[in-house]
Amino acid sequence: MSNVLKAIKGMNDILPGSVPRKDKLPDSALWSWFETTVRSVLGRYGYQYLLTPTVEPTALFVRGLGEVTDIVEKEMYSFVDAMNGDQLTLRPEATAGIVRAMVEHNALYNGPLRLWTMGAMFRHERPQKGRYRQFHQLDVEALGFAGPDVDVELILMVRRLWQELGLVVGQHVRLELNSLGQPAERLAHRNALVAYFEAHAGQLDEDARRRLHSNPLRILDTKNPAMQALVDAAPRLMDFLGPETLAHFDAVKAALDAAGLAYRVNTRLVRGMDYYNLTVFEWVTDQLGSQGTVCGGGRYDGLFEQLGGKPTPAVGFGLGIERLLLLIQELGLAVPDAAPDAYAVIGDASALPRALVTIEALRAQGLAVLMHAGGGSIKAQFKRADASGARFALVFGADELAQGMVAIKPLREAGLAQTLRPLAEVAAWARELRNA
Ligand code: ATP
Ligand code: MG
Numbered sequence: 218m219s220n221v222l223k224a225i226k227g228m229n230d231i232l233p234g235s236v237p238r239k240d241k242l243p244d245s246a247l248w249s250w251f252e253t254t255v256r257s258v259l260g261r262y263g264y265q266y267l268l269t270p271t272v273e274p275t276a277l278f279v280r281g282l283g284e285v286t287d288i289v290e291k292e293m294y295s296f297v298d299a300m301n302g303d304q305l306t307l308r309p310e311a312t313a314g315i316v317r318a319m320v321e322h323n324a325l326y327n328g329p330l331r332l333w334t335m336g337a338m339f340r341h342e343r344p345q346k347g348r349y350r351q352f353h354q355l356d357v358e359a360l361g362f363a364g365p366d367v368d369v370e371l372i373l374m375v376r377r378l379w380q381e382l383g384l385v386v387g388q389h390v391r392l393e394l395n396s397l398g399q400p401a402e403r404l405a406h407r408n409a410l411v412a413y414f415e416a417h418a419g420q421l422d423e424d425a426r427r428r429l430h431s432n433p434l435r436i437l438d439t440k441n442p443a444m445q446a447l448v449d450a451a452p453r454l455m456d457f458l459g460p461e462t463l464a465h466f467d468a469v470k471a472a473l474d475a476a477g478l479a480y481r482v483n484t485r486l487v488r489g490m491d492y493y494n495l496t497v498f499e500w501v502t503d504q505l506g507s508q509g510t511v512c513g514g515g516r517y518d519g520l521f522e523q524l525g526g527k528p529t530p531a532v533g534f535g536l537g538i539e540r541l542l543l544l545i546q547e548l549g550l551a552v553p554d555a556a557p558d559a560y561a562v563i564g565d566a567s568a569l570p571r572a573l574v575t576i577e578a579l580r581a582q583g584l585a586v587l588m589h590a591g592g593g594s595i596k597a598q599f600k601r602a603d604a605s606g607a608r609f610a611l612v613f614g615a616d617e618l619a620q621g622m623v624a625i626k627p628l629r630e631a632g633l634a635q636t637l638r639p640l641a642e643v644a645a646w647a648r649e650l651r652n653a
């Protein structure tokens with residue numbers, strides 16, 4: 218079997234639950250249910266769907282995300298188009314591509330837009346539970362709004378999504394919040410940080426000395442216990458935020474308070490991309506080990522300009538679908554049953570035409586009917602009917618059809634009797650079932 222081809226490491230097949238698999242990844246029914254719920258929730262907030270390409274010019278991400286971010290430095294799937302030499306990259310996130318599209322189509326000409334998309338993202342990371350090389354995100358963006366109103370609306374929309382998925386806010390997922398200020402405030406803080414660490418150069422470890430001028434903020438993330446006291450006493454960005462930034466942050470917090478949504482201000486919360494400013498947030502869980510962030514986002518008022526567009530305020534988030542579904546699966550939350558209403562057992566080939574007409578009439582009434590295909594004994598067909606999880610078996614046997622009837626056999630409810638119905642009246646039965 219050595220010539221059997223396999224998927225690329227870190228890139229997963231998403232399959233129906235009936236396919237046994239060792240890796241225990243969420244099955245496609247969970248994905249479908251998530252997508253349906255997303256469409257329903259986002260529609261209620263007026264978000265519109267869009268799709269952008271999976272492949273973009275490499276320069277888009279280098280310019281958009283920032284040259285010294287983890288993603289651009291070491292996680293991008295970049296390649297040269299063998300046909301024409303173009304530098305291309307499989308998108309590692311969705312926001313840069315969406316902003317590129319908005320600028321290209323002058324899409325905000327008629328006013329602000331609320332948008333969402335869903336799809337595959339690619340990052341060359343070490344694969345582990347909740348971290349893959351191809352993964353999927355729900356991505357939501359509110360473009361042309363300065364906030365703070367829409368910042369809060371976005372966060373509340375995620376809370377509603379959690380509720381409709383059965384996740385308990387505060388127990389299964391919690392909200393962390395921070396303000397990253399404006400670029401000038403960040404620069405003042407950075408300068409103060411460099412001065413502070415220079416003044417204590419003797420206490421810096423080798424890593425920190427290397428980062429002192431390239432990325433001093435990263436020193437704050439040190440895992441070295443010997444440097445903890447130094448880092449704890451370092452200048453804090455909060456102390457460099459001006460009145461406008463603080464007013465924006467206070468307004469977000471006040472609105473969340475009013476909406477009864479608890480949050481923790483985490484002054485250490487930064488995001489992986491350079492483009493964020495003001496409000497940033499993450500929804501985190503304790504149940505997935507170190508892959509605990511299921512949703513992260515914030516404001517990125519500078520990105521449009523960075524990508525050659527007019528200055529445009531914007532805010533958005535990305536939600537990691539694999540992580541979220543793993544969480545839902547691990548918590549054992551009830552997921553709506555995807556089993557068909559009925560399984561059609563077909564006596565023999567001569568039964569097929571009338572069976573098909575009848576099944577179509579049921580589907581026209583909105584019933585999900587799984588038709589047995591491929592023939593076989595009635596006994597074998599009943600086995601399949603049971604395995605399908607259907608509530609009823611519809612038996613199109615020679616005896617029933619001779620009387621112009623179909624037998625309806627309950628498969629799940631003990632004590633419910635089998636009935637015979639005229640073929641011409643099954644639509645009425647479907648309506649009874651629906652209204653029951
Ligand atoms: P992390 O800190 O876990 O690497 P990140 O900050 O790189 O996450 P974002 O770029 O903010 O992640 O992406 C938004 C969400 O997408 C994350 O919160 C996470 O749920 C999901 N995500 C990011 N990278 C991966 C990955 N490699 N595999 C699966 N999901 C991912
Ligand atoms: Mg990452």
